[in-house]
Amino acid sequence: MPKFNVNYIRNGIKNRSFKILKQIENLVGYELVRVEKYPYTKYKNIKLNNNLSLSQNHKNINPLKLHFGCGPRVLKNWINIDLAFEPFENYLQHYQHHFNEEVRGTIADFYAIDIITQGLALPDNCVDYIFHEDFFEHLNQRDQFVFLAETFRVMKKGAVQRINTPNISASMRDHSDFKKGKTGVYTQEWNQWHHYNVVSPTILKEMANLVGFSEIIFNNKNESIIKAHLPLEYRPNFEDRPASDSNVFADLIK
Template structure:
């Protein structure tokens, strides 16, 4: 019954243009020994991971999110994970990683943990492409009118409604990623990349002028 209510709520809000996330309790994310063995086997043949995938599941990738059911027998492979905890992958596992409109849902301290785990599990010279609503565009597009009523309205619309916690500026993200150890921090644009795997991978064209797009090389 609860699952039916959740699905019905998600469908209703998707029709209105909103993504609604239901966050699972912590015990859901505990992997069995059998699941861990399957993950180790899968990562020997798949070197790409998609963080915060939600409805967008890629074949040939490992897809992860809070509110999905782990599925490791057939593609698209899915792992239900709390990405603010240690990721269940060995060091130097992936050549490519991707996330779209995910990291802004994390508190700042959890963003540090997440990006550190991404770095740990990337292979040397591996690349992580990420997009998120940039703080610069957020200010320009939503908080340009400095009046209390407008600020409260935009806070509700841009933070509370979507569960957004922290938006990076480019300089802040670069500072953090360099501190973690990424060798290259390159800001790009929607659908463009120097890596074929990432060309035209972005799905939310409506966010093209609001999001920051970045590729991080280990």
């Protein structure tokens, strides 16, 4: 009988639900087995950093740099923030040039924080740099304003937030045929990639100005005004997004 891994933690399946599934496994022809949240033994019992850790540890970090939506790309000398730790061993070949040993952090550099619901346990005006790529579009419009406001609060005067996010104008231009009406609209930007609110340079500029950022500088991949402090930008993969303006690259200055 083939085995089928059911991650009952990620999908919120309770123990009793799992027992019910076991009872019907013969009907579907699969054997259902549990999968631990952290399949790598060395991470299983490690307590992740959280907002409390952040409030204590940030005082010892200079310059203070926040990396949001890090996924498995945990960067050395950064506070890497995401909802849950994702072991990065299997991603090393995938990232290659963008995630070599020189820039690679450890689980000690990761913080499990939901900035939208929890905020950041940081004082005002303490952060030097913020970096995120292919993250902003996974927030809905409301949460994008919450994110920009909370990050603005903790940034020092003159600090820079580097944003790398898909460009809705380029996406619609390159993939839609609006003359066809409903059927001509390219909806994969939301349906396939789980994007919630995709911005254009104009939209991002208006949002940032409303929040209070003093200047928004648009440039290209790996051309941030704080290039010396940033890792090489992984997104976009130009094989997937060949247009030169497929992503919005922007430096938001407080």
